[in-house]
Amino acid sequence: MIYRALGNTGLRVSQVSFGCIRFDGLDQPRVTQLVKRAIDGGINYFDTARAYGSSEVYLGQALRELGARDRVILSSKVIRRDLDAFKQDFETTMRNLQTDYLDILFLHDVSTRKNWDRLISQGTLDYALELKKQGRIGHLAISTHDGAMGEMMIRTGHFEIAMLAYNPIGRDVEQTLLPLCTQLGLGVVIMKPLGGGVLSEARSAQLGFSVTAKECLEFAVSNPHVSCIIPGMDKPEYVDTALQVGAQQAVYTDAMRDALTARISLQGKNYCRGCGYCLPCVKNIPIPTVLALLNRSEAFGGLDWSQTHQIAQEYTQTVARDRLPEQCIACGACVTRCPYNLPIPQLMKEAAVKLRRYD
Numbered sequence: 001m002i003y004r005a006l007g008n009t010g011l012r013v014s015q016v017s018f019g020c021i022r023f024d025g026l027d028q029p030r031v032t033q034l035v036k037r038a039i040d041g042g043i044n045y046f047d048t049a050r051a052y053g054s055s056e057v058y059l060g061q062a063l064r065e066l067g068a069r070d071r072v073i074l075s076s077k078v079i080r081r082d083l084d085a086f087k088q089d090f091e092t093t094m095r096n097l098q099t100d101y102l103d104i105l106f107l108h109d110v111s112t113r114k115n116w117d118r119l120i121s122q123g124t125l126d127y128a129l130e131l132k133k134q135g136r137i138g139h140l141a142i143s144t145h146d147g148a149m150g151e152m153m154i155r156t157g158h159f160e161i162a163m164l165a166y167n168p169i170g171r172d173v174e175q176t177l178l179p180l181c182t183q184l185g186l187g188v189v190i191m192k193p194l195g196g197g198v199l200s201e202a203r204s205a206q207l208g209f210s211v212t213a214k215e216c217l218e219f220a221v222s223n224p225h226v227s228c229i230i231p232g233m234d235k236p237e238y239v240d241t242a243l244q245v246g247a248q249q250a251v252y253t254d255a256m257r258d259a260l261t262a263r264i265s266l267q268g269k270n271y272c273r274g275c276g277y278c279l280p281c282v283k284n285i286p287i288p289t290v291l292a293l294l295n296r297s298e299a300f301g302g303l304d305w306s307q308t309h310q311i312a313q314e315y316t317q318t319v320a321r322d323r324l325p326e327q328c329i330a331c332g333a334c335v336t337r338c339p340y341n342l343p344i345p346q347l348m349k350e351a352a353v354k355l356r357r358y359d
């Protein structure tokens with residue numbers, strides 16, 4: 001395994017690390033085995049979130065069973081913006097992870113001005129900074145799907161790490177936020193290296209092109225601005241591929257990256273890249289989040305129970321009742337801003353039918 005500096009944090013992370021977003025549909029023995037396989041292979045950084053259902057609980061217990069808490073770097077994310085809810089979620093996270101110290105805390109998916117303003121006006125950002133002063137967290141970090149918001153937040157100087165989406169079909173950050181993070185000394189953690197699942201072998205075959213997960217991991221990890229990538233893994237063979245890529249020096253040049261992107265045709269496929277240009281929605285619908293979940297639900301066609309369960313869980317936790325796709329009034333404001341001309345109102349209608357909540 002090759003390790004890289006995580007910006008100026010002083011931490012060194014395995015260049016391919018572990019995104020625990022898919023743990024929710026598994027059980028404890030399977031999660032413990034996956035975590036053990038990863039640690040044995042040299043992965044030293046695990047990322048989870050309060051919004052990932054049982055993921056934190058499984059991960060915390062796996063680390064306890066393996067006696068590995070002190071050997072790994074651990075991050076989680078809190079998505080609540082209001083101070084009391086944030087405090088409550090943070091304490092739940094610490095209990096779930098069975099730890100009194102979190103190496104990295106992310107403010108989760110801060111992709112709109114409104115979210116950011118709430119974090120400021122409610123004192124939630126100040127509270128998160130206070131957690132760092134108290135030594136309960138090591139580093140404060142931000143995750144976002146919005147380029148302009150990302151740049152503004154990175155420039156505040158409050159955050160040491162940024163989590164950004166980057167893959168062969170989502171390259172918006174390549175010339176902008178990635179070099180900016182390097183310039184300002186932030187660590188870069190890459191989420192969605194497989195495009196949220198669309199770039200897996202099985203799903204790409206359904207969509208009419210051919211790409212392997214290994215190619216996509218190599219694509220992202222070869223970028224010199226990237227500290228590490230965190231593919232979501234729920235099978236031992238996925239961990240083995242991650243370990244293989246983690247042990248390699250960078251193999252992708254800029255020309256190879258372009259060639260891989262050119263091989264993937266999503267024309268006419270209504271696939272959302274998660275870039276966030278469509279926001280803000282007049283009804284406050286988190287369009288990229290809804291479309292990412294819709295895409296995953298279509299990819300698994302209701303056949304994979306664990307994925308279906310996880311999607312419903314995430315949908316319940318990340319899309320508030322008053323921001324559901326059912327609220328769409330088809331005003332079309334978002335459509336004019338989407339660079340891929342996606343028929344967003346029609347997709348909101350589909351999402352309203354296909355996505356199910358647990359409450």
Ligand code: SF4
Pocket residue numbers: 280281282283284285287327328329330331332333334335344345348
């Ligand atoms: S068309 Fe629907 S999703 Fe788009 S901005 Fe209007 S209400 Fe929001």
Ligand code: SF4
Pocket residue numbers: 271272273274275276277278279287288291337338339340341342344
């Ligand atoms: S709907 Fe279009 S603009 Fe909005 S996140 Fe998806 S691809 Fe980007």
